[in-house]
Amino acid sequence: MLIDTHCHLDFKDFNGDRNDVLKRARDAGIISIINVGSSMEGTLRSIQIAENNDFIYAAIGIHPHEADSVSENDIRLLAGFLNKPKVVAVGEIGLDYYKNVSSKENQKKLFISLLKTAKDANLPLIIHNREAHADMVDILKNIAGGSVKGVMHCFSGDETFLKTCLGMGFFISFTCNITYKNAGRLREIVKLVPMDRLLLETDAPFLAPQNFRGKRNEPMHVRYAAEEVAKIKGLDFDKVADITTDNAIKLFSLPLARKPSL
Numbered sequence: 001m002l003i004d005t006h007c008h009l010d011f012k013d014f015n016g017d018r019n020d021v022l023k024r025a026r027d028a029g030i031i032s033i034i035n036v037g038s039s040m041e042g043t044l045r046s047i048q049i050a051e052n053n054d055f056i057y058a059a060i061g062i063h064p065h066e067a068d069s070v071s072e073n074d075i076r077l078l079a080g081f082l083n084k085p086k087v088v089a090v091g092e093i094g095l096d097y098y099k100n101v102s103s104k105e106n107q108k109k110l111f112i113s114l115l116k117t118a119k120d121a122n123l124p125l126i127i128h129n130r131e132a133h134a135d136m137v138d139i140l141k142n143i144a145g146g147s148v149k150g151v152m153h154c155f156s157g158d159e160t161f162l163k164t165c166l167g168m169g170f171f172i173s174f175t176c177n178i179t180y181k182n183a184g185r186l187r188e189i190v191k192l193v194p195m196d197r198l199l200l201e202t203d204a205p206f207l208a209p210q211n212f213r214g215k216r217n218e219p220m221h222v223r224y225a226a227e228e229v230a231k232i233k234g235l236d237f238d239k240v241a242d243i244t245t246d247n248a249i250k251l252f253s254l255p256l257a258r259k260p261s262l
């Protein structure tokens, strides 16, 4: 039993076979999926998918790439979705100084306003952070006052940044990219994350596991991330599945009960 805590089933990549993808996930023992909004349209589609499928929950958010084109009205609209019953988080939101699709100033402005939205609603954050560690920590500590909870999705930082995130109480999430041949440094980071803070995700359609590289990823593949964590940590697969499932249920307050695997 696993939970895919971050994917984008609303993307057009899944338009041809979305229901088949969901069926495969269910058949593979994925007990829940959090579909993460990354734009206004994506957030709307995300909520719709969650409302149509009992095992799917939605996160509402606007990706930093969109920051240059977001209006204040968008933020107001987004805040209006917070009370929808299947909405369990605000994300993905954050900073991306690797691609810099939008200006840093606009990224920071958008991130701060969505952070406030999440805080007012008392919802956890799903944070996208690439090469923006200093500004990320500054905003989380000084603007949010360190009192937010959430997850650093698709973690790509170093040991220092990891320690800061753990110190702030964040969960750390890994995708199937930990299976990549050249991901040795990332696997070293996995070793340092306490199991009670670790989450698993696919970020599908992106980051298909090693044996499927270049192909579309999908939620059932989250088990490859779980297998890799089990290998790195020297734990049984079932143990990794149980703990990460419990972590996801706890962080996102999912109304699910994990069946004991033993």
Ligand code: NI
Binding pocket: 006, 008, 036, 092, 203
């Ligand atoms: Ni994502």
